[in-house]
Amino acid sequence: MKIKSFKLKLILSYVFVILVSFGFIGLFLDRNLEENSLQNIQSSLIAQAKLIEVQISAESLKQDDVASLERLVKALSPKTKCRITIINAKGKVLADSEKSLEDVLLMENHLYREEVKIALSGSIGSDTRYSPTLKIDMLYVALPLEAGNTISGVLRLALPLESVKNTLFAIRKTVLFGLLFALGLVLVLGSIVAQRTVDPINRMIHVSRKFSEGDFSRRVMQSSKDEIGELAVTLNKMAETIENKIKEIKAQNQKLSAIFNSMVEGVIVVDKTGRIVSVNSTIEKIFGATKDTMEGRVFLEAIRNNDIAEVVNAISREGKPLTTEITLIYPMRRIFEVNATPIFDNDIVAGCLVVIHDITELRRLETVRSDFVANVSHELKTPLTSIKGFVETLLEGALDDKENNRNFLKIIQDHSERLNNLVDDLLSLSHLESKEITLEKKSFILKLQLEKVTSGFKSQLKKMSIEIKNELSDSVSISADRNKIEQVFTNLIDNAIKFNKEKGAIRIYAEEADGKIKITIEDSGIGIPGKDISRIFERFYRVDKAHSRELGGTGLGLSIVKHIVELHGGCVGVESTEGFGSKFWFILPR
Ligand code: ADP
Helix, strand or coil: CCCCCCHHHHHHHHHHHHHHHHHHHHHHHHHHHHHHHHHHHHHHHHHHHHHHCCCCCHHHHHHHCHHHHHHHHHHHHHHHCEEEEEEEECCCEEEEEEHHHHHHHCCCCCCCCCHHHHHHHCCCCCEEEEECCCCCCEEEEEEEEEEEEEEEEEEEEEEHHHHHHHHHHHHHHHHHHHHHHHHHHHHHHHHHHHHHHHHHHHHHHHHHHHCCCCCCCCCCCCCHHHHHHHHHHHHHHHHHHHHHHHHHHHHHHHHHHHHHHHHHCCEEEEEEEEEEEECCHHHHHHHHHCCHHHCCCHHHHHCCCCHHHHHHHHHHHCCEEEEEEEEECCCCCCEEEEEEEEECCCEEEEEEEEEECCHHHHHHHHHHHHHHHHHHHHHHHHHHHHHHHHHHHCCCCHCCCCHHHHHHHHHHHHHHHHHHHHHHHHHHHHEEEEEEECEEEEEHHHHHHHHHHHHHHHHHHCCCCCCCEEEECCCCCCEEHHHHHHHHHHHHHHHHCCCCCCCCCCEEEEEEECCCCEEEEEEHHHCCCCHHHHCCCCCCCCHHHHHHCCCCCCCHHHHHHHHHHHHHHCEEEEEECCCCEEEEEEEEEE
């Protein structure tokens, strides 16, 4: 089984060290003490033996005087606390302090006892062995008893080894108690020390776990200056660096995302498998879908447009940039320019960047411009053809035709007049549309300005018996470009007269609200068909082209009105019922 806890490993290693050290100490003490004790006892036995030796008479030994020898051993044994045995040179026991005289006679020959053998050879013999006589372990020391040059016997002293054993047992007990105490101490102190070592590591584990979850705001609390403290400082520095880098990346991402989403162009990023990686908000608007429904899906699943899908496929196949124009029918008809570029990763096409640019307005403006050029050419061509035709007729002889020549010249004059009006209107319009135009705003009484305009139409009004009512109040004044407002009145009143019926009426009145003024020119004329109302303010748009031309209209009057009013920050409108008259109005801020 593998130990997973560092703390447990630490405690177990302490325990191991204690066990090994105590083992060695115990073993060493045990051995040494046993050896030392034996040696000490042996030495003291030898010393005692030497003292007893002198008391043994060579005579009694020679004659095997067992009685006197027995007295001697019995007398000395209690004093020395040893078993004393005297053996003759043949190995026969002559006296033994632990045996009676009768028993001694029965004792077996000791010639082959180890210590006796050594003593008989002239040295001091010793041996440790189990004594079958006394039934305990004994230490024997045997001294040769010399008579002249010969060994006449052996004096043997024996001591039970019990005391040595007892001493050893006591020491072993002490060592064992010491070991147990040390183990207990190791367990308590070791777990405190281990806890102190493990605590900061645990704190670091906890904090680094937070790091791995992406929370780099945490810091490891560590005051110590050791290696663990250094590790904590390094860990904190690392977190700070990563946190700063993440902040930087986030800020950069936010900037990029802001740019990405505020782009007028729609952007789609596709990966090499043909799945959409990301789209910007313009794409959401164009295709009427949300990011969530598009990102991560296969291109055609998310954007059901074969033309763009084909472009994406071509990029993956060929790896070359591509530009094309597509028309989208749904959700509304729009024209787009599609620019697609491959994204390379190590020279391999890893995806595709599609930029979609809405060019509907551009195309519309192009159409408007070409329509305008066509319209202007057409408008100019009609009077010019007439003028050319009549001039040729006059030159070919009609000049002398007294009845018609003035008539022809009158027609040429009318067409010249029309050309002049047309050029004037075109110039006004182009001036109004130019960016440089500035309004010379002044405060003036509206009613007076209107009176000035209506006086210019006196003959026309009289000719058609039209009654005009200026219902504007004297007090109504506005701050505006006087000449331009005069032009607005002129154009609207001109129309109200031109498209009126004989004995008709025109009413001009104003209403005020929210700091704005609404001026209405109401006529009792022919009115405008419902289908034309929405287009009436377009350039050259006329309900009845021929009728308008006949009346000297250019088709630009209302367009000029709209431009002037819008330049003043206002708006224009019309309400009309065919056959009953029209109400043209414009609102200006006061
Ligand atoms: P025009 O030079 O033809 O008058 P405008 O731009 O002033 O050009 O007017 C455009 C067209 O709007 C006219 O041709 C006419 O068909 C219609 N219209 C303008 N004002 C009136 C009106 N008061 N009553 C009826 N139709 C009008």
